[in-house]
Amino acid sequence: MNTPSLLRIATRKSALALWQTEHVASRLRALHPGLAIELVPLSTRGDEILDRSLAAIGGKGLFLKELEVAIEAGRADCAVHSLKDVPMELEAPFALAAILERADPFDAFVSNRYACLDDLPRGARVGTSSLRRQVQLRAHRPDLELRDLRGNVNTRLARLDAGEYDAILLACAGLMRLGFDARIRDRLAPPDFLPAAAQGAIVVECRADDTATRALLAALDHAPTRRCVEVERAMNLRLGGSCQFPIAGYCTESVDRWHLQALVGDRDGREILRAEGFADAAGRDALGTQVAEDLLARGADRLLAG
Numbered sequence: 001m002n003t004p005s006l007l008r009i010a011t012r013k014s015a016l017a018l019w020q021t022e023h024v025a026s027r028l029r030a031l032h033p034g035l036a037i038e039l040v041p042l043s044t045r046g047d048e049i050l051d052r053s054l055a056a057i058g059g060k061g062l063f064l065k066e067l068e069v070a071i072e073a074g075r076a077d078c079a080v081h082s083l084k085d086v087p088m089e090l091e092a093p094f095a096l097a098a099i100l101e102r103a104d105p106f107d108a109f110v111s112n113r114y115a116c117l118d119d120l121p122r123g124a125r126v127g128t129s130s131l132r133r134q135v136q137l138r139a140h141r142p143d144l145e146l147r148d149l150r151g152n153v154n155t156r157l158a159r160l161d162a163g164e165y166d167a168i169l170l171a172c173a174g175l176m177r178l179g180f181d182a183r184i185r186d187r188l189a190p191p192d193f194l195p196a197a198a199q200g201a202i203v204v205e206c207r208a209d210d211t212a213t214r215a216l217l218a219a220l221d222h223a224p225t226r227r228c229v230e231v232e233r234a235m236n237l238r239l240g241g242s243c244q245f246p247i248a249g250y251c252t253e254s255v256d257r258w259h260l261q262a263l264v265g266d267r268d269g270r271e272i273l274r275a276e277g278f279a280d281a282a283g284r285d286a287l288g289t290q291v292a293e294d295l296l297a298r299g300a301d302r303l304l305a306g
């Protein structure tokens with residue numbers, strides 16, 4: 001196998017996407033000093049559709065397609081994504097060559113006036129377009145007024161600062177990567193609040209048969225993160241979900257033991273179903289499906305269809 005001298009990495013152009021791609025590039029430069037790295041910045045449909053909620057568009061892989069097309073056309077060797085935006089089933093020629101160690105997986109409560117969710121006055125306006133965040137907010141605080149909020153991290157913070165919302169929810173990982181740690185007033189943590197499957201994990205995708213690129217990327221893979229996010233994604237897959245559905249799941253690993261907590265909600269946020277499961281190494285591959293089936297047996301499909 002020839003070691004490539006150049007690696008071209010496709011990336012979206014948002015500040016967060018560029019940070020994540022730069023992060024991957026700098027890790028690779030440290031591992032492979034002779035390797036030249038080129039970024040290939042691209043726009044995706046998900047970046048261009050800002051006037052409708054992602055849930056309404058409903059497309060899977062809205063943030064991936066154009067990057068995958070570039071790989072297939074030979075204009076890039078690999079692409080960097082937030083794993084939570086990657087569909088549960090990849091298109092046939094592709095593989096998740098490296099899953100990096102997960103950063104803070106939880107959602108952040110961000111507000112200029114209030115320290116935490118429970119400090120919000122009755123009827124406060126909270127911005128999030130994520131159905132997953134909306135159903136959990138409604139379950140916890142039915143009085144809140146939930147308002148749509150789309151756009152990249154910087155846009156969302158600017159709209160909070162302009163006074164459109166009393167608080168907004170964003171992923172901690174994205175805020176921290178962009179240097180907005182100080183904006184995190186509170187973290188919405190389990191067991192009450194669960195993140196999206198694989199939230200906080202960065203992934204590098206390439207052609208499954210591109211052994212040279214896979215060899216370059218292999219050292220970036222973080223096995224404990226991969227094991228946990230695989231459990232979360234298996235749960236999501238069994239529920240037919242993508243990040244456009246009100247599904248949440250969080251798996252932790254301690255010595256040879258995995259714990260998955262999951263929930264699904266209905267679109268109105270009137271109902272929420274929770275489940276959890278434990279497995280050892282022998283049972284880990286089945287854990288996600290088992291917890292999903294527990295949820296389905298209790299009516300998850302009816303909730304998600306509604």
Ligand SMILES: NCc1[nH]cc(CCC(=O)O)c1CC(=O)O
Nearest residue numbers: 082084170171173174199200201
């Ligand atoms: N859906 C957009 C998206 N995809 C990944 C992240 C944050 C970074 C991560 O989860 O790794 C975000 C922003 C957010 O949800 O606040």
